[in-house]
Amino acid sequence: MKKEEKKTDVIINEAEAEVEKAPEQKEEVKEPAKKTTKKTTAKKTTAKKTTTKKTTAKKATAKKAAEEPAVEEKVEKAVEPEPVVEVTPEPEVPQSPRRSVVFIGSECYPFVKSGGLGDVMYALPRELARQNCDVKVIIPRYKCIPWEYQEKMVYRGAFDMDLCSDGRRFYVGIMEYVHDGVVYDFIDNEEFFSSGNPYTSIIDDIPKFCYFGKAALAALLYMDWIPDVIHCHDWQAGLVPIYLREKFADTKLANSRSIITIHNLRFQGIYNIDTIQYWSGLPDYVFNKDHLKQAYQDANMFKGGLAYADMITTVSRTYAGEIQTPFFGENLDAHLRYHSGKLRGIVNGIDVDTWDPATDPMLYEHYDISNVIEKKRVNKQKLQEEVGLEQDDGKIVLGLISRLTNQKGLDLINAIIPELIDGNTQIVVLGSGDPQYEDSFRYYEYTYKGTISSSIMYDETRAHHIYAGADALLVPSLFEPCGLTQLNAMRYGTIPIVRETGGLKDTVEPYNEFENTGNGFTFDRYETGLLLDAINRAKTVFFTDRIRWDEMVQRDMAKDVSWAKSATEYKNLYLELTPR
Ligand code: ADP
Ligand code: GLC
Numbered sequence: 058m059k060k061e062e063k064k065t066d067v068i069i070n071e072a073e074a075e076v077e078k079a080p081e082q083k084e085e086v087k088e089p090a091k092k093t094t095k096k097t098t099a100k101k102t103t104a105k106k107t108t109t110k111k112t113t114a115k116k117a118t119a120k121k122a123a124e125e126p127a128v129e130e131k132v133e134k135a136v137e138p139e140p141v142v143e144v145t146p147e148p149e150v151p152q153s154p155r156r157s158v159v160f161i162g163s164e165c166y167p168f169v170k171s172g173g174l175g176d177v178m179y180a181l182p183r184e185l186a187r188q189n190c191d192v193k194v195i196i197p198r199y200k201c202i203p204w205e206y207q208e209k210m211v212y213r214g215a216f217d218m219d220l221c222s223d224g225r226r227f228y229v230g231i232m233e234y235v236h237d238g239v240v241y242d243f244i245d246n247e248e249f250f251s252s253g254n255p256y257t258s259i260i261d262d263i264p265k266f267c268y269f270g271k272a273a274l275a276a277l278l279y280m281d282w283i284p285d286v287i288h289c290h291d292w293q294a295g296l297v298p299i300y301l302r303e304k305f306a307d308t309k310l311a312n313s314r315s316i317i318t319i320h321n322l323r324f325q326g327i328y329n330i331d332t333i334q335y336w337s338g339l340p341d342y343v344f345n346k347d348h349l350k351q352a353y354q355d356a357n358m359f360k361g362g363l364a365y366a367d368m369i370t371t372v373s374r375t376y377a378g379e380i381q382t383p384f385f386g387e388n389l390d391a392h393l394r395y396h397s398g399k400l401r402g403i404v405n406g407i408d409v410d411t412w413d414p415a416t417d418p419m420l421y422e423h424y425d426i427s428n429v430i431e432k433k434r435v436n437k438q439k440l441q442e443e444v445g446l447e448q449d450d451g452k453i454v455l456g457l458i459s460r461l462t463n464q465k466g467l468d469l470i471n472a473i474i475p476e477l478i479d480g481n482t483q484i485v486v487l488g489s490g491d492p493q494y495e496d497s498f499r500y501y502e503y504t505y506k507g508t509i510s511s512s513i514m515y516d517e518t519r520a521h522h523i524y525a526g527a528d529a530l531l532v533p534s535l536f537e538p539c540g541l542t543q544l545n546a547m548r549y550g551t552i553p554i555v556r557e558t559g560g561l562k563d564t565v566e567p568y569n570e571f572e573n574t575g576n577g578f579t580f581d582r583y584e585t586g587l588l589l590d591a592i593n594r595a596k597t598v599f600f601t602d603r604i605r606w607d608e609m610v611q612r613d614m615a616k617d618v619s620w621a622k623s624a625t626e627y628k629n630l631y632l633e634l635t636p637r
Contacts, residue, residue: 156631157191158182159282161273161297162290163255163266165194165241168202171255171515172460173405173541174291174320177372180408184624186238190631193282195273197265198232198243201253210234210243218275220268222338229272231280242280244272262293263328266358267336270296274305283309285635288627289317292326295362296337299349302365303339314634317366319359321538322380322387323464326358327351333358351388360392367634369393369400370627372539373560377402385536403627404563405539406620412524412548414614419521426614429550430607433525440526443519444510446483453599454483455592456527456551458520458542461490461498461513466533466556471497472585477592478505481600485527486511487519524549529595533580533588537561543577547613552606553577554591564618568598573605576613 164170165178182192198210210232217226230245244250249265256262270289274297277283287310289297298315305311330344333356344350349361363369371377379385381394393400410416415425421439424432434450441448455477459465471494477484486498486509498511512519524530530546532555539560543553547565555561557579568575578595580587598606 153189153628154632154637155189155191156286156628156635157282157284158185158193158286158288158631159273159277159284160192160194160288160290161270161294162194162196163269163293165196168196168206168241168243169199169255173539176407176541177320177405178290180406180411180620181624181627182239183237183408184406184620185628188624188628190628191284192238193240193242193284195242195244195276197250197255197269198230198245199250199253199255201255202243206234213242214279215245216275216279218272220271220336220338222335224338227268227272229275229279231276242276244269244276246272259326259328263326263332263358264336266293266326267296267333270294271300271304271337273297274300274310278305278308278310281309284313286631287313287315289315289362289366291318291320292324292359292362295326295358295360296339298362298365298367299339299343300337303343314367315365316368316370316630316634317362319363319369319371319376319380319538321464322359322371322385322389323536325360325387325389327355329354330356332356357389360389363389363392363396367399368630369396370630371400371402373404373563374402375562376536376538376559379536379559401630403623403630404560405541405544406623407541407544407548407618409548409619412545414525414549417521417525419518420525421522422525424525424550426550426611429610429614433550433610436522436526437528438526440485440522441483443522444485444512445507446485446510447507452481452483453529453596454485454527455554456523456530456546457484457486457488458523458530459488459490459532461488461494463491464535464537466531466535466583466588467494467497469533469583469585469588470531471501473589473592474501474505474509476589478508482508482596484509485523487514487516487523489513489515524551527551528599529554529578529592531592532556532561533583533591534558534561535583540564544618547576547616548618550610550614552595552609552613554588554595555579556583556588557581568594568609570598570605573608574612576609576616 160178160182162174162178164175166175167179169175178194182194186192213231213233215228215230218229219226228246232243232245234241246268249268252261287297287301295317298317301310301313301315330350334344343361344356348364349356351357351360371380377400381390381397383390386393414420415423417423420436422432422435437450437454438448457470461467489495495513499513501509502511524545529552530542532540532543532553534540534556537559543555543561543565546553553565553576555565555577565577565579566575567579568577578591580591
C-alpha cells in the first residue's frame with residue numbers, strides 16, 4: 058500500500074518536472090497536476106473533517122470580507138459559515154503518467170490533407186495532449202501549406218545533414234507553430250518540398266521521404282527534444298524506425314521507442330534497392346528479405362519500418378486481422394503474421410469539436426440531436442440547390458465523399474446507378490482521383506441531370522454540406538483500414554451504408570429491424586447485388602417507416618465517435634513501451 062502511494066508521488070513529481078522542460082505546454086501539464094492536488098486535499102478533508110472545514114471556512118470568510126465590507130453580513134457569516142464543498146463531485150480523471158511522443162508523418166490537417174491520415178495526424182495528438190502527453194508533430198513544410206499558417210510559423214533553427222551513401226549533405230530547416238497544446242515542427246527544404254503537393258510521383262517521393270525520415274530525427278536531436286515514443290505513420294515515415302536503430306543508436310534518441318501505424322497497407326514505398334540504398338545511406342545488411350528487401354531487387358520502406366518498429370498498430374481491429382491474410386496483405390501478409398506479436402488494432406475516432414453540426418461554421422443551418430430532423434431538412438434543400446439537384450425534400454439523397462480509387466468500392470456504385478434511379482433517389486458525389494472514375498461520375502451527372510450531381514474536386518466546405526444535407530452516405534469499400542467518412546456521417550445524423558470490412562465493420566452496427574437498434578445498413582461480400590440490396594433496405598425504412606429512420610438518425614448522433622477512448626489505448630501502449 059505504502060509502496061503504491063510512493064509510486065504516485067514519483068509520478069506527480071515527474072509530471073511537474075516535465076513542465077520545466079516544455080514551456081509551450083505549461084497549461085496542459087498544470088491541469089492534471091492541479092487535479093491530483095485536489096484529490097489529495099479531498100482525502101485529507103475527509104480524514105480531518107472538522108479542522109479543515111474550519112480553516113477553509115475562515116479562508117472563505119476572509120476572502121468574502123475583503124470583497125464585501127458590509128458589517129452585518131460579516132457577523133452573520135461568522136455565526137453560520139457558508140457550507141464548504143469538501144469533495145469535488147468531479148468525475149474521476151484517470152491520473153496516468155506523462156509521456157512525450159512525436160508524430161512523424163506526411164500530412165496533417167489543416168496544413169495539408171489528402172485523406173484520413175491528415176485528419177488523424179491532427180485529431181489524435183490533440184486528444185493525447187488532453188490526456189497528459191507532451192506532443193509534437195513533424196511534417197514536411199510543403200509549398201501548398203496555406204499562407205495563413207506559413208506566416209504564423211517561427212524559425213526554430215537550421216543545420217546540414219548527411220543523407221546519401223556518398224555523403225551528400227542537405228539543408229534542414231525547422232519552422233514551428235504551436236496550436237492547442239500541440240507543437241508542430243515543419244521540416245523545411247526547398248529541393249524536396251517545393252513541388253507543392255505531398256505526393257507527386259514515386260520517383261520523387263522516394264528521395265523525398267528518405268530525406269524527411271532522417272531529417273525528422275535529426276531535428277529532434279537539434280532541438281534537444283528527446284521523446285519517449287516516436288510514432289511513425291504510413292510508409293512515408295517507414296525509414297524512421299530503421300534510422301533510429303542504425304544511424305542514431307549512439308545519440309540521445311537511443312532510448313526512444315518506436316511505433317509505426319498502418320493507415321493503408323496499399324502504399325508501401327517500393328523502389329529498386331540501389332536507389333533506396335543510395336538515398337537513405339543505410340548499410341547493406343538492412344536490405345535483406347526480413348527487413349527492407351522485397352522480391353528480387355526491390356526495397357520496401359514500409360516493410361523495413363514494420364520489422365524495425367517496437368510496435369505496429371493499425372487503425373481498426375478488423376483490419377489488423379485482415380492484413381494478415383493474402384487478400385488484404387498486399388504481399389506483406391506473411392511479414393505481418395511473423396510480426397503479429399507486436400501488432401494491435403486501435404480504431405480511429407474523429408475530432409468532435411471540428412466535426413460538430415451544432416457549431417460547424419461551414420453549415421447552412423446548425424443543429425443538434427434535439428432539432429436534427431427539422432434542421433437537416435434545411436441543409437438538404439440548400440445542398441440540393443448548391444449542387445444542382447431538384448429541390449425536393451421527399452427524395453432520398455445518397456452522398457459519396459471519397460478519393461476516387463478502386464479501394465472505395467466505386468465499381469459497385471457505378472454498376473448499379475441505373476438501377477438506383479427510380480424517381481425518388483438522388484445521388485451527390487464529391488471526389489477526385491483516378492480519371493476512369495472521375496469520367497464515369499461526370500457521365501452519370503450528364504445523363505441524369507438534376508438527379509445525380511458529381512463534384513470532381515477536393516472541397517472541404519462541400520464535404521461538410523454533404524455530411525449535413527444528405528440522408529445517407531455510401532461507403533461500399535473493397536477494403537477500408539478504418540474509414541472516417543462513416544464516422545463524420547453518423548456525427549451529422551447521416552445514415553452510413555457500408556460494406557462490412559475493416560473499420561467500417563467495427564464502427565457501424567447493422568440496423569436490426571426486430572430490436573430497432575443499429576447505426577446503418579451493411580452488406581458483406583463485395584457484390585453489386587448486395588450493395589443494391591443494402592440501399593434498398595435503407596430506402597424501405599426511409600420511405601415507409603420514417604419514425605424508425607429518424608430514431609436511427611438520433612442514435613447515430615448520440616454515438617461516441619470521439620478520439621477519447623482510442624487515444625487512451627494509444628497512451629496505454631506508450632506506457633507499456635516505456636515502463637519506469
Ligand atoms: P481515406 O483516408 O482512405 O481517403 P477516410 O475515410 O479515412 O479515407 O478519410 C477521408 C477524409 O477525407 C474524410 O475526412 C473526408 O471527409 C475527406 N475527403 C475525401 N474526399 C474529399 C473531397 N473530395 N473533398 C473534401 N474532403 C474529402
Ligand atoms: C487511410 C485509410 C482509411 C483510414 C485513414 C486514417 O487513408 O484508407 O481507411 O481511415 O487512413 O487512418
